[in-house]
Amino acid sequence: MSLLVVGSVALDDIESPSGARTGVLGGAACYFALAASYFVPVRAVGVVGDDFPKEHLDFLRARGIDVEGIYTSPGKTFRWGGRYRDSLNVRDTLFTELGVFDGFKPKLGDAHRASDFVFLANIHPALQLDVLGQVRSPMFNAMDTMNFWIEGTPAELKKTLGQVQCLIINDEEARQLTGEHNLVRAAAGIRELGPRIVVIKRGEHGALLFDEEGVFMAPAFPLEEVQDPTGAGDTFAGGFMGSLARERFVGSETLRRAMIFGSTLASFCVEEFGVDRMRTLEMGEIYARYSLFRSLTRF
Amino acid sequence: MSLLVVGSVALDDIESPSGARTGVLGGAACYFALAASYFVPVRAVGVVGDDFPKEHLDFLRARGIDVEGIYTSPGKTFRWGGRYRDSLNVRDTLFTELGVFDGFKPKLGDAHRASDFVFLANIHPALQLDVLGQVRSPMFNAMDTMNFWIEGTPAELKKTLGQVQCLIINDEEARQLTGEHNLVRAAAGIRELGPRIVVIKRGEHGALLFDEEGVFMAPAFPLEEVQDPTGAGDTFAGGFMGSLARERFVGSETLRRAMIFGSTLASFCVEEFGVDRMRTLEMGEIYARYSLFRSLTRF
Numbered sequence: 001m002s003l004l005v006v007g008s009v010a011l012d013d014i015e016s017p018s019g020a021r022t023g024v025l026g027g028a029a030c031y032f033a034l035a036a037s038y039f040v041p042v043r044a045v046g047v048v049g050d051d052f053p054k055e056h057l058d059f060l061r062a063r064g065i066d067v068e069g070i071y072t073s074p075g076k077t078f079r080w081g082g083r084y085r086d087s088l089n090v091r092d093t094l095f096t097e098l099g100v101f102d103g104f105k106p107k108l109g110d111a112h113r114a115s116d117f118v119f120l121a122n123i124h125p126a127l128q129l130d131v132l133g134q135v136r137s138p139m140f141n142a143m144d145t146m147n148f149w150i151e152g153t154p155a156e157l158k159k160t161l162g163q164v165q166c167l168i169i170n171d172e173e174a175r176q177l178t179g180e181h182n183l184v185r186a187a188a189g190i191r192e193l194g195p196r197i198v199v200i201k202r203g204e205h206g207a208l209l210f211d212e213e214g215v216f217m218a219p220a221f222p223l224e225e226v227q228d229p230t231g232a233g234d235t236f237a238g239g240f241m242g243s244l245a246r247e248r249f250v251g252s253e254t255l256r257r258a259m260i261f262g263s264t265l266a267s268f269c270v271e272e273f274g275v276d277r278m279r280t281l282e283m284g285e286i287y288a289r290y291s292l293f294r295s296l297t298r299f
Numbered sequence: 300m301s302l303l304v305v306g307s308v309a310l311d312d313i314e315s316p317s318g319a320r321t322g323v324l325g326g327a328a329c330y331f332a333l334a335a336s337y338f339v340p341v342r343a344v345g346v347v348g349d350d351f352p353k354e355h356l357d358f359l360r361a362r363g364i365d366v367e368g369i370y371t372s373p374g375k376t377f378r379w380g381g382r383y384r385d386s387l388n389v390r391d392t393l394f395t396e397l398g399v400f401d402g403f404k405p406k407l408g409d410a411h412r413a414s415d416f417v418f419l420a421n422i423h424p425a426l427q428l429d430v431l432g433q434v435r436s437p438m439f440n441a442m443d444t445m446n447f448w449i450e451g452t453p454a455e456l457k458k459t460l461g462q463v464q465c466l467i468i469n470d471e472e473a474r475q476l477t478g479e480h481n482l483v484r485a486a487a488g489i490r491e492l493g494p495r496i497v498v499i500k501r502g503e504h505g506a507l508l509f510d511e512e513g514v515f516m517a518p519a520f521p522l523e524e525v526q527d528p529t530g531a532g533d534t535f536a537g538g539f540m541g542s543l544a545r546e547r548f549v550g551s552e553t554l555r556r557a558m559i560f561g562s563t564l565a566s567f568c569v570e571e572f573g574v575d576r577m578r579t580l581e582m583g584e585i586y587a588r589y590s591l592f593r594s595l596t597r598f
Contacts, residue, residue: 086480087480088480181385181386181387182522182523182524182525183521184521184522184523185523202504205501205504205505206504208521214594215521215595216594216595216596216598217518217521217595217596218598219516219518219596222482222483222507222514222516223481223483224481224483224484225481226481253598256597256598257598259598260598293598294598295513296514296515296516297515297516297518297596298555299515299517299552299555299556299558299559299592299593
């Protein structure tokens with residue numbers, strides 16, 4: 001199975017109570033691709049500026065990720081800076097410099113157009129729809145979005161939602177999109193817009209899956225120390241989609257396992273800054289923690 | 300097995316987006332006793348004023364609760380008023396009138412002193428310790444507390460914590476008690492103070508159990524509508540302790556089932572105002588929802 005992700009590639013400045021890092025590899029497409037790469041070959045599509053360090057692409061390639069779709073434009077790479085407060089629950093965005101990401105126009109090559117699984121990370125909904133139109137006949141597609149598009153381009157967002165099978169979104173965005181505070185009702189509202197599968201991410205409180213079978217609740221792994229929550233949501237999505245693509249089937253059972261693999265990968269991601277944990281993480285560690293999830297909820 | 304609860308009996312004024320009620324039966328001991336009464340005979344100890352409606356005691360009696368330990372003092376019953384905002388997550392306390400609860404001096408009769416399971420609801424830690432001293436040799440005891448005692452009487456609280464086997468507390472209180480934001484570390488800190496079992500309640504995000512076996516996570520049941528969250532925490536504790544008392548054994552397996560019964564009872568509690576759901580709730584409904592918890596987390 002081939003898994004395609006389209007989204008941002010970035011250089012991040014991150015401050016948390018555990019320390020600070022400058023110019024580290026970031027962006028939704030990178031976090032997603034790195035997590036998914038443990039399950040299936042991944043193709044990443046994005047744009048970087050001519051200031052983008054070659055070593056970052058080398059790292060993605062070393063994880064088996066096809067980076068042919070990450071093209072270079074003259075200018076600066078998308079940069080984002082954020083600072084986490086003591087609780088790690090609250091993040092202040094210090095700056096957002098779109099750079100070449102502002103003119104991002106994903107154009108898929110022939111191989112990419114034949115992808116079986118597609119994830120549209122958080123970009124303009126019209127671009128998401130355009131990418132979806134370029135893929136020939138994917139077996140399964142999913143998307144993310146954010147408050148910026150919910151407020152700014154609601155009509156285009158709804159058009160895109162009408163074309164995807166799965167929305168992966170955080171709790172506050174689900175509430176904002178539907179005007180429903182209750183997440184059960186919010187998920188039902190989203191399903192009426194198109195996606196038959198809705199995944200609602202709740203950070204340290206885990207994630208919820210809503211499908212024809214009802215509700216499934218994946219806990220967040222109880223960690224004693226979190227260094228940096230950046231990218232946890234995209235890493236969750238990468239583990240989720242990667243696991244589904246490896247199983248080659250989207251059904252109640254495979255979706256539940258995918259939720260736990262997503263939670264497992266996200267729990268590793270936050271243990272170190274940026275994507276650093278993915279530099280050392282091995283499949284054996286993933287399986288070991290996946291098994292611990294069983295004992296967390298078994299009764 | 301006999302289960303004793305000592306705590307407040309109150310008359311509440313409650314406002315939520317779903318409506319308002321005045322002078323309804325409330326108080327930690329009542330919510331706890333009603334939930335636990337589905338599992339074992341419960342003895343409630345508390346104080347009411349001479350304004351307390353007889354019908355409330357009749358209702359408790361009808362649920363098989365021994366109310367001999369609820370004595371009447373000249374004066375007014377403890378009254379509390381609260382208002383929930385739209386999200387139901389935020390509650391504003393409108394008034395607290397302690398009335399006769401201010402002079403509460405629980406004195407256990409002979410039968411009560413022979414109780415096997417004891418729950419010390421949220422009262423002054425010195426009173427909790429005094430009650431514990433009156434019970435001959437309970438098989439299992441547990442307590443709750445609140446920010447007021449954590450701030451105001453830390454030395455007395457620590458003395459009481461040193462004598463109990465289990466603390467049932469909410470997440471913010473666990474953080475305040477230990478100065479640790481991370482709940483895994485907070486639970487470890489609490490266990491060093493005495494209780495070998497720590498239950499941390501997280502409202503709509505479920506509850507965590509920490510014991511020798513590690514961590515267990517009970518989800519909150521996904522409800523489409525919540526009318527009134529008042530008493531959910533005490534109802535959880537009642538289901539938890541009631542289930543344990545019925546099993547006559549406190550171990551890893553019975554604790555996990557108790558966590559799910561606690562979550563089950565709490566999920567019913569919030570469906571109607573005050574204790575109203577307990578007026579109609581039947582054991583069959585409890586078992587049916589308990590089973591649904593399995594499918595919520597099974598993978």
